Amino acid sequence: MWKVVRFAASRSRRFSTAIPGPCKVHKRGTDILHDPWFNKDTGFPITERDRLGLRGLLPPRVISFENQYDRFMDSYRSLEKNTRCQSDKFVSLSKWRILNRLHDRNETLYYRVLIRNIKEFAPIIYTPTVGLVCENYSGLFRRPRGMYFSAKDKGEMMSMIYNWPSDEVDMIVLTDGSRILGLGDLGVQGIGIPIGKLDMYVAAAGINPRKILPVMLDVGTNNEKLLKDPLYLGVRQPRLEGEEYLSIVDEFMEAVHARWPKAIVQFEDFQMKWAFETLNRYRQRFCMFNDDIQGTAGVALAGLLGAIRSQGRPLSDFLKQKIVVVGAGSAGLGVLKMAAQAVSRMSGGSGTATTANSPFFLIDKDGLVTTERSNLDPAAVPFAKNPRDLEGLTEGASIIEVVKKVKPHVLLGLSGVGGVFDTEVLKAMRESASTKPAIFAMSNPTVNAECTAIEAFSHAGKNIVFASGSPFDNVDLGNEVGHVNQANNMYLFPGVGLGTLLSGARHITDEMLRAAAECLASYMTDEEVQKGILFPSIDCIRNVTAEVGAAVIGAAVAENQAEGHGEVGLRELANMSKEDTVEYVRSNMWLPEYCPLVHEK
Numbered sequence: 001m002w003k004v005v006r007f008a009a010s011r012s013r014r015f016s017t018a019i020p021g022p023c024k025v026h027k028r029g030t031d032i033l034h035d036p037w038f039n040k041d042t043g044f045p046i047t048e049r050d051r052l053g054l055r056g057l058l059p060p061r062v063i064s065f066e067n068q069y070d071r072f073m074d075s076y077r078s079l080e081k082n083t084r085c086q087s088d089k090f091v092s093l094s095k096w097r098i099l100n101r102l103h104d105r106n107e108t109l110y111y112r113v114l115i116r117n118i119k120e121f122a123p124i125i126y127t128p129t130v131g132l133v134c135e136n137y138s139g140l141f142r143r144p145r146g147m148y149f150s151a152k153d154k155g156e157m158m159s160m161i162y163n164w165p166s167d168e169v170d171m172i173v174l175t176d177g178s179r180i181l182g183l184g185d186l187g188v189q190g191i192g193i194p195i196g197k198l199d200m201y202v203a204a205a206g207i208n209p210r211k212i213l214p215v216m217l218d219v220g221t222n223n224e225k226l227l228k229d230p231l232y233l234g235v236r237q238p239r240l241e242g243e244e245y246l247s248i249v250d251e252f253m254e255a256v257h258a259r260w261p262k263a264i265v266q267f268e269d270f271q272m273k274w275a276f277e278t279l280n281r282y283r284q285r286f287c288m289f290n291d292d293i294q295g296t297a298g299v300a301l302a303g304l305l306g307a308i309r310s311q312g313r314p315l316s317d318f319l320k321q322k323i324v325v326v327g328a329g330s331a332g333l334g335v336l337k338m339a340a341q342a343v344s345r346m347s348g349g350s351g352t353a354t355t356a357n358s359p360f361f362l363i364d365k366d367g368l369v370t371t372e373r374s375n376l377d378p379a380a381v382p383f384a385k386n387p388r389d390l391e392g393l394t395e396g397a398s399i400i401e402v403v404k405k406v407k408p409h410v411l412l413g414l415s416g417v418g419g420v421f422d423t424e425v426l427k428a429m430r431e432s433a434s435t436k437p438a439i440f441a442m443s444n445p446t447v448n449a450e451c452t453a454i455e456a457f458s459h460a461g462k463n464i465v466f467a468s469g470s471p472f473d474n475v476d477l478g479n480e481v482g483h484v485n486q487a488n489n490m491y492l493f494p495g496v497g498l499g500t501l502l503s504g505a506r507h508i509t510d511e512m513l514r515a516a517a518e519c520l521a522s523y524m525t526d527e528e529v530q531k532g533i534l535f536p537s538i539d540c541i542r543n544v545t546a547e548v549g550a551a552v553i554g555a556a557v558a559e560n561q562a563e564g565h566g567e568v569g570l571r572e573l574a575n576m577s578k579e580d581t582v583e584y585v586r587s588n589m590w591l592p593e594y595c596p597l598v599h600e601k
C-alpha cells in the first residue's frame with residue numbers, strides 16, 4: 001500500500017505533462033524561427049520575443065496555440081473544398097503537402113494537428129498515401145528529414161552519426177527501401193516509411209519528436225525505372241549483396257550503438273532475405289526488432305483470436321481453426337510462426353513453432369507450398385505441407401483450389417498483390433467451416449489489398465469478419481453494418497517501442513512480443529467482437545499503446561530483461577501493479593504544448 005501511494009506521489013511530481021517545463025535554446029532571432037522544433041510562428045509571447053531577439057521579426061499580434069490550430073484546420077478544410085473535382089491522387093498528395101509544410105515549419109503545431117485528428121490524418125502520413133509519397137519522393141523532396149547512410153559512406157558512419165543534432169535518440173526506424181509496402185524496391189525514396197512510422201510513434205506512443213530518427217540505408221536499387229530517372233536522389237547503382245551489404249548494416253548498427261546505446265532500432269520494409277537475416281544477426285546484440293515480421297505477427301494473431309471469439313467459441317478452438325495464409329514473405333511467415341507458437345502453447349507444449357499436422361496452409365506466388373517445392377526458403381520449411389496429408393491438393397495448388405478443398409475458417413492475405421482474392425475465391429469462402437469466416441486482406445497500400453471491403457462482404461457474405469491493412473469505410477449492408485477493421489502493425493509497434501524504452505530492456509524477446517499481442521487480443525469486449533469489431537478505432541490508439549506498452553514492461557520485468565528507465569529503477573518497475581504500469585506509460589507520453597524558451601549561450 002505504502003509503495004503504491006509513494007509511487008503515485010512521485011509520479012505526479014516527475015511525469016506530469018500538464019505544464020510544460022522550460023526548454024533551453026542555444027539560438028536567437030531568425031535561427032529560432034527557422035527551427036521547426038522551437039518555432040511557435042505567431043505564438044511567441046511578447047516577453048519571449050524580447051528575450052530571444054525576435055521583436056520586429058514577426059507581425060505584432062500574438063496568436064494563441066488554439067487559434068493557430070483552428071487557422072490550420074480552416075486552411076485544410078478549404079483545400080478539401082477546393083480540390084473536390086480533382087483526382088484522388090492529386091487530393092491525397094495535396095493533403096500530404098500541406099501537412100508536410102507544417103511539419104517542416106512548426107513541429108509542435110503539426111503534432112497537435114496530427115494527434116487530435118489521427119483518424120483523418122493517419123491515412124495521409126501513413127498507409128495508403130505514404131506509399132504514393134514514396135513513389136513520387138524525388139519530385140516531392142524539398143527539405144531533408146532524418147539521416148541517409150549510403151554505400152558510399154563505408155568507413156565514415158561512426159563520425160557521420162554525430163552529425164545528427166540531438167544527443168538523445170530513443171527510437172530509430174531504419175529501411176533499405178527494398179520492399180516498400182507492396183510497392184517493391186523504391187530505393188532511397190523509401191525514406192517516407194521511417195518518417196511515417198515515426199510520426200505514428202509520436203502520435204500513438206507519445207515518443208518525444210526530438211528523440212526520433214528516421215534512417216535510410218541507401219545500398220543502391222534494382223529498380224530500373226528509378227536508375228534511369230534523372231531526378232532520382234539515391235545512389236545510382238545496383239543493390240549491394242552478400243557480405244558487402246551486411247558490412248554496411250553492421251557499421252550502421254555499431255555507430256548507432258556507440259552514440260546512443262539505449263536507442264531502439266525498428267527494421268522496416270526490408271526484402272525478405274535481409275529481414276530474417278538481420279533479425280537473427282542483431283536481436284541478441286542490439287535492442288531491435290523487425291516490424292514486418294514481429295509487429296505484423298502480433299496484430300494478425302490478435303485478429304485470429306478475435307475471429308474465434310466472434311464465433312462465440314473458446315480460444316482453445318484456435319487449435320481447430322483452418323487458416324490459409326497467402327503470401328510467404330517476411331510478414332506471412334512471421335504470422336505463421338507466431339500462430340504456430342500459440343498452437344503449441346495451447347496444446348500444452350513449450351511454445352516452439354512446429355507444424356506437424358497443423359491446420360495452416362501457406363501459398364506463395366507459385367501456389368500451395370509443400371515439401372516437394374524445390375529451393376524452398378528455409379524460413380518456409382516448417383510450414384510446407386507434406387503432399388501425403390493433403391487429400392487431393394498438390395504442390396502449387398492455386399488459391400481457389402485450396403479454399404474450395406480446405407474450406408478455411410480464415411483467409412489471410414500478405415501477398416502484396418491487389419485483387420488476388422477475386423470473386424471466385426471470395427464466393428468459395430461461403431462454404432467456410434466457420435459460422436463467421438474471417439477475410440483479412442492485409443497488404444498495403446489500398447491498391448495492393450487482396451480485396452476491398454465491399455468485394456468481401458458482397459461475395460463472401462454478410463456474416464464474415466473483415467480486416468484490411470489500409471483503411472476502408474464500413475460497408476452498408478442494408479439493415480446492418482459490415483464492420484471494417486484495420487489490421488495494421490500500427491496497433492503494436494508503438495507499444496512495443498515505448499514499453500521497451502520505459503522498461504530499459506536491452507533486447508526485445510519473443511515473450512515481450514507475445515505479451516503485446518495478447519494484450520491487443522484482449523482489448524475488445526465480447527460484445528464488440530461479436531459484432532465483428534476485432535480491433536479498436538484508431539481514435540483510441542494512445543490508450544491501446546499505453547496498455548500494450550505496460551504489457552511489454554510486465555514481460556520484460558518477468559524475463560529479467562528490464563533495467564529501468566531514468567529515475568524509475570527495476571525495483572520500482574517490479575513493484576508496480578498493472579494499473580500503475582499503464583499509468584506510468586501514459587504519463588511518459590509527450591504532449592504537444594509550447595514550452596517557455598530559455599536562451600543559453
Ligand SMILES: NC(=O)C1=CN([C@@H]2O[C@H](COP(=O)(O)OP(=O)(O)OC[C@H]3O[C@@H](n4cnc5c(N)ncnc54)[C@H](O)[C@@H]3O)[C@@H](O)[C@H]2O)C=CC1
Binds near residue numbers: 272416468470487
Ligand atoms: N497490415 C500490416 O500490418 C502489414 C502488411 N504488410 C503487407 O504485406 C505485403 C507483403 O509483405 P512481405 O511479406 O514483407 O513481402 P514479401 O515480398 O517478403 O512477400 C510477398 C509474398 O507474396 C507472395 N506472392 C506474390 N504474388 C503472389 C500471388 N499472386 N499469389 C500468392 N502469393 C503471392 C510471394 O511469393 C511472397 O511469398 C505487403 O503488401 C505489405 O505492405 C506487411 C507488413 C505489415
Ligand SMILES: CC(=O)C(=O)O
Binds near residue numbers: 180269443469489490
Ligand atoms: C504496415 C507495414 O508495415 C507494411 O505494410 O509494410
Ligand SMILES: [Mg+2]
Binds near residue numbers: 181268269291292
Ligand atoms: Mg512495413
